[in-house]
Amino acid sequence: MSVGELEKKLELAHVKGTVPKVVIPVHFSGQSCEMDRIFELSKEYGFAVIEDASHAIGGKYLETPIGGCRFSEMTVFSFHPVKIITTGEGGMVLTNRQDLYERLVRLRSHGITRDPVLMEGESHGPWYYQQIELGFNYRMTDIQAALGTNQMTRIDEFIQQRHEIVSKYNYAFKMLPLVLPWQHPNTHSAFHLYVIRLKLDSISKTHLQVFEELRKRGIIVNLHYIPVHTQPFYQRLGFKWGDFPEAETYYREAITLPLFSSMTDVQQERVIASVTEVLQ
Ligand SMILES: Cc1ncc(COP(=O)(O)O)c(C=O)c1O
Structure with a gap:
């Protein structure tokens, strides 16, 4: 992502009232985008940054491992078979924000919560859960995770x-x-x-x-x-x-x-x- 071109587009979007809510820099071929400068633009224009690190697991930016989210809200990874490490299919999201983490965990499993604080009304008992939004089935299997964690050691x-x-x-x-x-x-x-x-x-x-x-x-x-x-x-x-x-x-x-x-x-x-x- 060319930061200079991004800046020009944002200036124009600002005039037209079309500044995006999210910008997703892709760390193409494994090399990080210039995240410090993109982060500065995100503060100036008020958008969130999600890093697409599908190519970049194991890489570094400013001496810090990709995925540390120093300049972003979240970083996503792909574990597709052709990638640096694979779980057959699947991926990973990293974030330092507790609220996003909790939301992601909920969306991974159909939008269901077991936390009584988030429920409407009283819990019916220890078995009780509530679906509080529409989520997905994005659960990684244990077998896939074992494959991935083993490769992570290398x-x-x-x-x-x-x-x-x-x-x-x-x-x-x-x-x-x-x-x-x-x-x-x-x-x-x-x-x-x-x-x-x-x-x-x-x-x-x-x-x-x-x-x-x-x-x-x-x-x-x-x-x-x-x-x-x-x-x-x-x-x-x-x-x-x-x-x-x-x-x-x-x-x-x-x-x-x-x-x-x-x-x-x-x-x-x-x-x-x-x-x-x-x-x-
Ligand atoms: C840069 C980039 N982003 C996202 C994806 C999508 O990953 P997945 O197919 O695991 O969802 C890929 C996969 O090829 C990719 O190369």
């Missing part, structure tokens, strides 16, 4: 391995017509993704050709992500191509290379050789 090791792989990629690619994943000095990325951007002006191939040539060599590259405002649901809401030019430029250039903590040297050398061959 999170630093996983992140360290990712950093080592990233250093090798950065070194191998520094002479190629690519933009490497730039890192803000205040951040320590979890490196969920390693995304390169092609310098298309210096390459005689298209984005699609590079992508396909890598796939043909058996390198499972990917594209994270298609700008969300170009999806039919958001187009029906009135968003158009051109609304977010930086995201669209990114989409025309980005390719995600394989990166996982158990990646071997031989596997990585194969990726490096293929990328070099395709781009040189």
Whole structure:
């Protein structure tokens, strides 16, 4: 999230009376957004901040682990199978606010409370509960939680391995017509993704050709992500191509290379050789 662009949008929204209630910075690829500056804007314009740290578990911002909520009300994580740690499916919300914690716990289980203080009227007895709002079934099973807590004991090791792989990629690619994943000095990325951007002006191939040539060599590259405002649901809401030019430029250039903590040297050398061959 570009804080400069966010600030411009907020100035405009302030004039139009459309300042959002919530801003959700996404710590894309594992690198934290500039949370201190976003926090300042939240105070100036009066919105809440929820961090999307689906890519960033194990990462740090200003020497503090992501999820500490120093600059936000809540931080959310995803434990989908492709993520740094997984519980099969599911996720986690962290907050320092007692009121939000209690509300989240209630919403997780159908909006039900067993706290007599929150009930309307008298409790009928020890079995009694009340549904005081409409919630969800978002309970994680014990089996999933066991899987997750076990991986959490190894999170630093996983992140360290990712950093080592990233250093090798950065070194191998520094002479190629690519933009490497730039890192803000205040951040320590979890490196969920390693995304390169092609310098298309210096390459005689298209984005699609590079992508396909890598796939043909058996390198499972990917594209994270298609700008969300170009999806039919958001187009029906009135968003158009051109609304977010930086995201669209990114989409025309980005390719995600394989990166996982158990990646071997031989596997990585194969990726490096293929990328070099395709781009040189
Ligand atoms: C940045 C980001 N936010 C949110 C999500 C959604 O996570 P989940 O599918 O676990 O709800 C994802 C999943 O891919 C993601 O990458």
